[in-house]
Amino acid sequence: MTISEKIIAAHSDRESVSAGEFVESRVDLVLANDITAPLAIEEFEKAGAKKVFDPKKIVLVPDHFTPCKDIKSAELVKTLRRFAKAHKVRFYEIGRVGIEHALLPEEGLTLPGDFIIGADSHTCTYGAVGAFSTGMGSTDIAAAMVTGRVWIKVPVSIKFNYTGKRNKYVGGKDLILYTIGRIGVDGASYKSMEFTGETISNLPMDDRFTMCNMAIEAGAKNGIIAPDELTQMYLEEVAGRSQEIKLKSDAYAKYEKTIEIDAGKIQPQVSAPHLPSNAKNVEEFSEVKIDQSVIGSCTNGRITDMRRAAGIMNGQTVHPEVRCIIIPATQKIYGQALKEGLIEIFLNAGCVISPPTCGPCLGGHMGVLGKGEVAIATTNRNFIGRMGHSESYVYLSNPEVAAASAVKGKICHPDMI
């Protein structure tokens, strides 16, 4: 079995499962946010459900329109607060909350071998610690809050084997943008993307989160990386766990195919509007002027991302015609960035620092684009109107490219700074 099949089998009281089967699996964690939880709560209550299956396994994270952007979004968060209080489930208040997919691993809530579902498409992020983790809609979440179970069709797996040493300024974001560029936005639809190879073994945890986070942008059910020593060290640090984790795909596991990728040939990538699969080397876009640079999100708002952006921004000034928005994804990341002097670097360069929020990534608030405006962003989607007006344009990149572009006023390679 593959690692994904093993986790699904273990949660379905089965010796083994194989791709294509429908099973009902037990879930270890059920997540919803301020946009998706209200619908789930409506469905839960409309069905006449009286109690949740296990309060400790449900977590509500108001991160999209918070701190609340308007009256309606304030009402949505009130629904979460009310439900959390009534059913004693986890709820993160503003001041403690962070972007869900950065926050939950930090809180030690996502562990290797877990089966996690969330009413947010980027729930696939937790594959980075070796969890089977996938996004769903609100009604699925409502049902799981009642039953603690979810139906799932066991996905076929594609193995992505990365070899070679990463080039300077190439991180997890570039590996995944390049990969999506190769297979397309439906290149892994309904499937599991398993990332392996020496490049992945040497890849820091924050980059692994970035890669698994964007598995959904290829249509995948989940992205996953087998836990190893780096995972172990990470878990000891954040979750205080010290036991050895033995969880990996069998040598004879079945894959639909294996895609070999020479990471040594990958340069910093930029995905042009309006699909994440429009990935090319950053130099291809060197004449594109930008109005805004956004560095943050569930994809690239972790401390490693902050350090890399600050490394470029140190002693520089943001171009006078550019707004640069820095969004540390959680309070802890914000605090760490402050301690390391990164926030000071950003402030001195003329960036604005946002509280943890999904905000601009989905055109919600805190940096919405007007007609004709262009942004470079470390986020995950560049669909039409994603960040604001239907005639605005989003280019996706890693934090160094977004920082360098903010300084130059146009898209550029970090070496240009």
Next chain:
Amino acid sequence: MEHEEKFYSGGNIMEASGRVWKFGDHINTDDIIAARYLNTTDGKELAAHCMETIMPDFPGKVHQGDIIVAGENFGCGSSREHAPISIKGCGISAVIAKSFARIFLRNCINIGLPAIELPEAEEINEGDEISIDFENGVIKNITGKKEYKFAKYPEFLQGIIKTGGLMKWVQEKHIKSE
């Protein structure tokens, strides 16, 4: 043509007919309903902005019973259930596509918006009158005078659909027995 609809006892649709709205490949959930409208869960309010990013006159012109026909990977992107809710809220009776993104398809099954995978979807044109027989898996293009068979859902999913969606299914299996 007057649209006709027949329903399963659970409330989900059994037969439908209506006029076609045609869309391309990779229609994503931001196209279907932009995030700035997600500060409500109200189906009517969401319907008023359905598809407006890519087809501004759609919400004003769509009629009860109309059918969406699209290309590959319909509904890709976010998990927002507001997307199928806004489509259903417009009165759309079914969505036919060459393929669907997985979270969108789950959401359709769960809320009772019929979603049909049809490899020949591109043969159907904007404005065609078509009818769908869900029980027998047949689509008739009345304008184009062509008939198509479509694969029915696996039995397990049909059970959810015929019961009237996931929460009714959960109600039957779990809540009532509490």
